[in-house]
Amino acid sequence: MQMSDTNPQAAFWNSDAGHAWVENQAMLDHMFQPFEALLADAVRAGEQVLDVGCGTGATTLATARRVGPAGHSTGIDISAPMIATARIRAAQASLPASFACADAQHHAFEPAAFDAVVSRFGVMFFADPAAAFANLRRAARATGRLHLYAWRGAAENPFMTAAERAAAPLVALPPRLPxxxxxxxxxxxxxxxAILQAAGWQEIRVDAVDVPCAFPAAGLDGYVRRMGPLGRVLPTLDEPRRHAVIDRVRGAFEPFVQGETVRYTAACWRITARADVIKG
Structure with a gap:
């Protein structure tokens, strides 16, 4: 695994942030379940699949189910705690899946090994995105396909920014730097x-899609306390201030709560491309 002390993303995802995803794995899988189906539909029986930024493995396992015993799905992520969880899940499910704890920007993939490179919100964290996607293109076969989902802007995703907007008057949060x-x-x-063109991908499409997402309202408290910029700051506050922030933030999520379910729309890009131009 290429994780060094100089890699801020490695440090971040191997700290409490990675453990928070492991702790909330069931809730996050429920929340993002529609993307499992979308990525599974992007692969075919018998294919070799690479899942980039696979986290705790839900999308890797979904694609492994689709490719079946004649294929294989490989997940890669920089977070050791999330990869450990993914490996346990794959073993329990007896699926054709394996995992690498490494940085996909630098990892020495076998050349031309994969029919499809997929990702659910796992490709926005590279230090050098063009270099990373060039490395992924080398790992894909000439006929290999890219099929990714990434967030559009913060303004289009009010659920994802509700906690920090509500908490801003009460506490300083890490800024999101453009x-x-x-x-x-x-x-x-x-x-x-531009990133994909610089990396050599062909037939690139970047299409706006809005994906309805939902999870049980019982999981909202864990989401507020542990996820995102607020989740990293809350443990540093004294108890009265922490309770004041949580109470304020809970109110900000009320528009998304419908009975026993939290519902929101994920405003995303569906990003597709081919490793080479298909002729004939």
């Missing part, structure tokens, strides 16, 4: 297109 690796790093479709 142009830096992070959740909304691919917000600009023109930037995404």
């Amino acid at each position: 142009g830096q690796p992070g959740q909304f790093a691919f917000a600009d479709a023109a930037v995404v297109l």
Whole structure:
């Protein structure tokens, strides 16, 4: 695994942020379940699939089910705690899946090994996105396909920013820096297109899609306390201030709660491409 002390993303995803995803794995899988189906539909029986930024493995396992015993799905992620969980899940499910704990930007993939490269919100964190996608293209066969989902802008995703907007008057949160690796790093479709062109991908499409997502309202408290920028700051606050922030933030999520279910729309880009031009 290429994880060094100079890689901020490696440090981040191997700290409490990675453990928070493991702790909330069931809720997050429920929330993002529609993307499992979308990515499974993008692969075929018998194929070799690479799942980039696979997290705790839900999309890797979904594609492994689709490719079946004649194929294989490989998940790669920089987070050791999430990869450990993914490996346990794959073993329990007895699926054709394996995992690498590594940085996909630098990892020495076998050349021309994969029929499809897929990702659910896992490609916005590279230090050098063009270099990363060039590495992924080398790992794909000439007929290999790219099929990714990435967030559009923060303004189009009010659920994803509700906690920090509500908490802002009460506590200082880490800023989201434009142009830096992070959740909304691919917000600009023109930037995404330029990255993939520079990396050598062909037949590129960047299409806006809105995906309805939902999870049980019982999981909202864990989401507020552990996920996103607020989840990283809450443990540093004294108890009275922490309770004041949580109470304020809970109110900000009320518009998304419908009975026993939290519902929101994920405003995304569906990004597709081919490793080479298909002739004939």
